Amino acid sequence: MVNSASSQERPGPRGDGVTLPPITVETSQAPKRKPKRAAARPAARAAATSSQPARVNAPAAPVIERGTGFGTRADSTGMGYAMPNATTGTKTDTPLMETPVSVQVIPQDVLRDQQVIGLDQALRNVSGITSGRGMEQEFLIRGFEFQNYYRNGLPFRVDYAHTQDLVNVDRIEVLKGPASVLYGRAEPGGIINFVTKQPQRTPYYSVRQRLGSYNLRRTELDATGSVGDGPFSYRVVAAHQRNGTWLDHYNEERNSIAPSLSLDISERTRTTLQIEYSDINYRGTGGPIYAMIPSINNRPPDIRRSTNLNDPWSMQNQKYLLMTLNTEHSFNDNWSIRHNLSYSRFVSTSSRLYTRPFAASNGDANRNFFSDNVYDDDSLKNLFSSLQLTGKFDTWNVSHTLLAGADYSSRYERTTWGDLYSPPAGISWSTNVFNPVYTAAPPIVTDADVFHVNTSTPWYGFYLQDQMQLPYDVFVLAGLRYDHASRSGITGTTNNLSPISSSSDSKVTPRFGVLWRPISQLSIYGSYTENFGASNGVDPSGQPLPPQTAQQFEAGIKTELAGGRLIGTLALFDLTKQNVAVPDPALRSRLIAVGEARSRGVEVDVSGEILPGWNIKAGYAYMPFAKITRDTNGWEGNRLHNTPVHSGSLWSTYTFAGGDLDGLKLGLGVQGMGLTEAARNYSGDYRPQRPGYAIVNAMASYRWKVDKSVMTAQLNIENLTDEAWWSGSNGYGQYYIGRPRTFMLSLGVEY
Incomplete structure (x- = not known):
């Protein structure tokens, strides 16, 4: 049922110094039942909120709880750094304080304050996540690589080199640890879920122009509202960007557009169609900041930061299309059903x-x-x-939130590539890292040089989850999933294709967690989860690798202070993965399976408002153990690559309210990590390593009102001290040069 309430009935955004007209909040979700033994919490939280000094509301897009695929807030703008709810961990509207797993949220306010463009800039705000291939969309969570991403809970799989544009992203939710029970095929370190901007009935329009170092020019548009007085509402988000970089003869251009349309079929039924399309071109490298620098004596060489070993003719073009259709219906206040359908196509x-x-x-x-x-x-x-299907009901003294679902995915991949290890006669491909030598044109690739992998991977699964609230504020989560995956295809060179041995795997994976919330400000939890992944790639003989499996134990403490405006998580984990796929040292285009790898560590994340106007986003990870624990290739005992013992980040802003500085915001932060191994399969004298680093970032912004519009001028400086650093390594012992000091100035208007 659609309900309305004034936005002034909820704690408002704090300390941005400008007030817009009242905002309407609409929801298609049934009112949430009050937990039997926690009925006093909302009142206590309201009291804590009202005791704070009054602050003026920040300009914010209209907020409508609709269409995210789970039924949670569709817009986190102006809600501060602390997000007490996230659905990625349970696929239900469960508060994080009652969820027995670690889930971290990067809200829109953080993305705006840091002027985030790339995913690497966003994920540095979460503990335990490190970058693999520099600025590309390849990261590691708790020591394990992943390339599977989700949009509103739906999987979308792209090549690691696809750089996700965040113009249509409202917030990013990170679930730590195995997620197979709810999401099927997933890497055990965790998943990244992009919650996108949704159509809203209240009109909202914004334009932002960014100018930055290396001739960066970026324009962003956002428009939403209802279509007349009818049942339709729309949203269109778009971005255009052109820029060079600190690398010689390198530039890029990207275009993104994301239209969406919602239809309120009835008071209890809504359907939303979303389309996203992006076209990205890189010139002077083979991908985003794809300047791979080889190691010298197991360390990155001392070279100019502008060094680009790619030829001027190097290029990459990415085209990406995603279409989703989400339909949800509420039978009554407690039971609802949802269907999701998505199709994506990626070409590189x-x-x-x-x-x-x-x-x-x-x-x-x-x-x-x-x-x-x-x-x-x-x-x-x-x-x-x-x-x-989601339902809420009671049995005796236990309140249940039941989730039952089924999903089907089909992935078809047609890939051809030429990988030449020797130049034609009379031509040299050699270069020098201190004095690069370039070639005039790319070589001609013949059919005999072209390798094919054409695969079809259908997958289906059924899952059941029950979230139970017992007496004395004990919460139990139990889940079970059955998966069946198969794989078939062909591989080989153009003139010598052969079938891949068909494989079929199935497995039942469990999930169990217990959480105790003795007081409203504290939760103590523990959980056990398993993970299942289908055969991932082919071995040197062209046959599929064995399926990957994983298990994790996790325990931790969660806190929620200042009426929910400051939240924190302390998590201890022990994660083991079997049949890890790594590149074959003898043939980089093929993979081999390592027996077992394991990581253990501690993570701390804190987000929210310490004092009125003073916000913080901080994370720290300590992973003393992250190693290959069983292997037949001579790598047993090796530390997992790109996984430091220590890593972390701290970002803090202060907003002035009242007086001559009203509307001014200042921010400062640091990100850093220790030494890491730069190769997956080092042995003997070959052990390339990436040095640690610490980078300082800063910002200043000013917001003011002009008639019915709100203007924002903002300056961000990344790498304030111009530190020379290496942003990542690709697992072979090659490095990526980190950003030097860069400036970004923006001017935005919201109406």
């Missing part, structure tokens, strides 16, 4: 000479040639459908 075309993992002491380095989409007919297609 690239061509480049890349350096081999190590260079001689004098800087001489050999290069190989790589190109993909050789015949211009490659694609990665994904079809996903899910049906989900």
Whole structure:
């Protein structure tokens, strides 16, 4: 049922110094039942909130609880740094303080304050996440790589080099640890869920222009509202960006657009269609900041930060299309059903000479040639459908939230690439890292040089989850899932194709957690989860690898202070994964399975408002143990690559309210990590390592009102001290140069 309430009935955003007209909040969700033994909490929280000094509301887009796929807030703008609710951990509207797993949220206010464009800039705000390939969309959570991402809880799978544009993202939710019970195929370190901006009936329009270092120009548009007085509402979000970088002869251009349309079929039924399309071009590298620098004597060389070992003709083009249809219906106040359907298509075309993992002491380095989409007919297609039933009921003294669902996904991948290890006669591909040598044009690839992998991977699963609230504020989560996955295809060179041995795997995975909330400000929890992944890639003989499995134990403490405006999580975890896929040292285009890898550590995350106007977002991870624990390739005991013992970040802002400085906001932060291994499979004298670093970032913004509009001027400085650092390594012992000091100035208007 659609309900309305004044936004002034909830704690307002704090300390941005400008007030817009009252905002209407609409929800299609049934009112949440009050827990039997926790009925006093809302009143206590309201009292804590009202005791704070009155603050003026920040300008914010209208907030409507609709269409995110789970039924939670569709817009976190102006809600501060602390988000007490996130659905990624349970697929239900459960407060984080009652969820026995670690879930972290990067809200819109953090993304705006930091002027985030790339995903690497956003994820530095969460503990235990490290970057793999520099600025690309490849990261590690708790020591394990992942490339599976979700939008509003629906999977979308792209190549690791696809750089996700965040213009249509309201917030990012990170679930730590295995997630197979709810999401099927997923890497055990965790998942990243993008909660996108949704159509809203209250009109809202914004334009923001950004200008930055290296000739960066970026324009962002956002418009939403109802279509007349009818049942339709719309939203259109778009961005255009052109920029160079600190690298020689490198530039990029990206265009993104995301229209969406919602239809209120009835008071209890709504359907939303969303489309996203992006077209990204890189020139002067084979991908986003794809300047791979080889190691010299197991360390990155001392070179100019502008060094680009890619030839000027190097390129990559990415085209990405995503369409989703979400329909939800509430039978009554306690039972609802939801159907999701999504289709995506990703195409990458690239061509480049890349350096081999190590260079001689004098800087001489050999290069190989790589190109993909050789015949211009490659694609990665994904079809996903899910049906989900949610119900709330009581049995004796136990309150239940029951979730039952089924999903089906089909992935078809057609990939062709040329990977040449020797140049044609009379031509040299060698270069020098201190004095790069470039070639005039890419080589010609013949059919004999082109390798094919065409695979079809259908997958289906059924899951059941029960969240129980027992007496004495004890919460129990129990879940079970059955998965069945198969894989078939062909592989080989153009003139020598052969079938991949068909594989079929199935498994039942459990999930169990217990949480005790003795007082409203404190929760203590523990959980056990298992993970299942289908065979991931092919081995040197062209056959599928065995399925990957994982198990995790986790325990922790959660806090919620200042009426929910300051939240924190302390988590201890022990995660083990079997059949880890790593590149074959003898043939980089193929994979081999490592027996077992394990990581153990502690993570701390704190978000929210310490004092009126003073916000903080901080995270720290300590992982003393992250190793290959069982292996037949001689790598047993190796530390997992790109996984430091210590890593963390701290970001803090203060907003002035009242007086001559009303509307001014200042921010300062630091991100850093310790030494990491730069290769997955080091042995003997070959052990490339990436040095640790600490980077300082700063911002200042000013907001003021002009008639019915709100203006915002903002300046961000990244790497304030101009620290020379290495942002990542690719697992082979090659490095990526980190951003030097960069400036970004923006001017935005909201109406």
